[in-house]
Amino acid sequence: MDEEYNNKIETKAADSSSGSYVPPADNIPASEIPEQELYHAKSFWTRWVFSQDAKVIGVQYALTATAVGLIGLVLSWGMRLQLGFPETFSFLGPATYYQSVTMHGMIMVVYLLTALFLGGFGNYLIPLMVGARDMVFPYLNMVSFWMFLVAVLVLISSFFVPGGPTGAGWTLYPPQAILPGTPGSEMGIVLMLVSLSLFVIGFTMGGLNYVITVLQARTRGMTLMRMPLTIWGIFTATVLALLAFPALLVACIMMTLDNLLGTSFFMPEIFTMGEQLGTTGGSPILFQHLFWFFGHPEVYIVALPAFGIVSDLISVHARKNIFGYRMMVWAIVIIGALSFVVWAHHMYVSGMNPYFGFFFATTTLIIAVPTAIKVYNWVLTLWRGNIHLTIPMLFSLGFIVTFVNGGITGLFLGNVIIDIPLSDTYFVVAHFHMVMGIAPLMVIFGAIYHWFPLISGRHLNQTLGKIHFWISFIGAYAIYFPMHYLGFIGVPRRYYEMYDSPYMTSGVGLNQFITVAALIVGFTQILFLYNIAHSAFYGEKSEKNPWKANSLEWHTPEMPPVHGNFGKELPVVYRWPYDFSVPGIDREYIPQHISPSEVPTAKVEKT
């Protein structure tokens, strides 16, 4: 820090202590970064299809992810029908069931949630929220989306090859994933591995953009600590993804070779039908380590953007500054760092050294600390806030409750001794659906209701929205609460049918109940999609900045923002995005680009 700044601080301090505070003249820093050369689309194709505009790419990502997510939803219905009403539906054989389980899991985790949060929201919001005209490498960004689309198409194509898609479970554990007997061990598994590899390569291109745009292309005055928490969440998640996805790529490459070339990276000596297969000495546990070294950060790749977005939604819709902004940023960063040293808690029953389990149980439980801090901060933000029960707020509240629920069961599963009896039961299924299925989805829905006016210029239908919220929220609990109980009585997950097992005497009715609830919740999502499609063209027109938010994306000259985002001049930022209900002035909120001289009497808000 140089002399000049110190002097400024001192004069400033002297001013405020004397009681007659004179606002400093607005100081607009010189633009040291030359304006970005902006790519201009020349035709329909380059504007809407092979677009290099991050906003269009964001929407493309979101639509593709939603489309493939719908397939995942339908697959879950197949599973639920089989579990609730076994031996009723002739089209649901064991192979179809396992294929549904596998594809549902992989689609939802990777192709829906990751792509929607980072590819969809990341692309749309990062440039707008940090005050940039576009991503730093727009061409790469376009390639990233097309790689994702190809990855999705390869994945979908596995439904149409002989043997169908892989049915190895979403974790794809070898050796069973590539041995005959597992559905899809012919072509399905290869297509899955190729698709994942393409996804990783495509994502790396996008991730490069997100990280560098956030680090280097912010507008003037936008320090790291003035960024909305949404950006912090997406940024940290992208860093995690850049470091974690390589593990998936490495695992995919080696398993593809095991399958196609007959190498034995992961394949041990196997005798089948009295004959020895050609493989020797490979280590299936090595695959598990690689997979979960990716798999656990993946949980936070989905959760951190959700944390960030929900913080902003709560702050805007409760008209209150987010409680403990710095603590929120630190929590995001600490959770991100810790997520790399907890992976083996997915492998407690793999026969590892007990001290190894001790270490991973400890790190796992430590993550509860920053996570709990975040939950407290959300609640304290709501405390005495001016809570508007808008749909985004409803979903945010739903998120907090659901996340606490799923988080607390996580504390149990994080302990080796409790995990061992509960491992591979429906308790685990309930836990991870609550914490990384329903909770992030609540945020996604809230975020869509929140930002839809920005993207389309129209509001979503409020009545449909409320129906959507209440059925999804209550329905989610109707589905997953009973699953905890099923887990307690010992019902194992992944089983095609329990037949007359004594486990199931009290579980039959519950399973039917869950299935009915799942079908209802599923159909409600179609209502939501109808709402989006209908409102995009016929919805009620939204005024500018309908939620009275402070962050830059709402303050573009036109809404929806046009190519280049901001008009001739990029905005200059003078404050963080949480100046709601600031004392001392007559306006209720101060957008980020309002200079101190426009609000001379604003007092510093205690945080």
Next chain:
Amino acid sequence: MKKKKESFFKLISQKPWEASQAILDNEHDGKTLAVSKAKLGVRTIMVVSTVIFSLFVVSYSDRMLIHDWRSLSEPWLLWINTVILILTSVIFHRTKVLAENNKFEKTKNSLLVVGFLTFAFITGQLLVWQHFVNLGQYASINPANAFFYVLTALHGLHILGGLYFWAKVTTQLFKDNYNISKIKQNIELCAIYWHFLLIVWFILFGLMLAT
């Protein structure tokens, strides 16, 4: 120009709501680090690649402990390839220096030599593959073989990716239609990437020699 080397931890302990911090923050120009976007991009790519190769090295070390591991004997051709790669890196460094001194005619020739040597390296690696295949050392025979093929292939793919950018820079330079500071930077970034791949090769080759 202001200093931008404040550590990340210092940055995230700022209190953006305080008036004294606000004065500093209003001066902020929007960059976190004092490097260009392209350079940061190359660095990020190198970090991601490092993670990929590290995970392979870890897998290699884990897998070689199992009894069925039979080490490969490295042919002398691999040593020649290594020398070629070292030479490429040295010449790329020289190219960068030439470009910095605005000697663009010499830079052109130097870039061509780099490209030629890199193709020679890739051809050399393919010859090594052919050598092993002729000996019947297929990937499925032994995990050591499998790792050899995978690691060389991955390293080769990285080099091919680099050659794509090398080709872009070279055509820009030969068309005489370029921005001088940009082309200097592009050449520098390519050189950094080549040095990175040389280091990766040292580690991979060293690992295979040592085991």
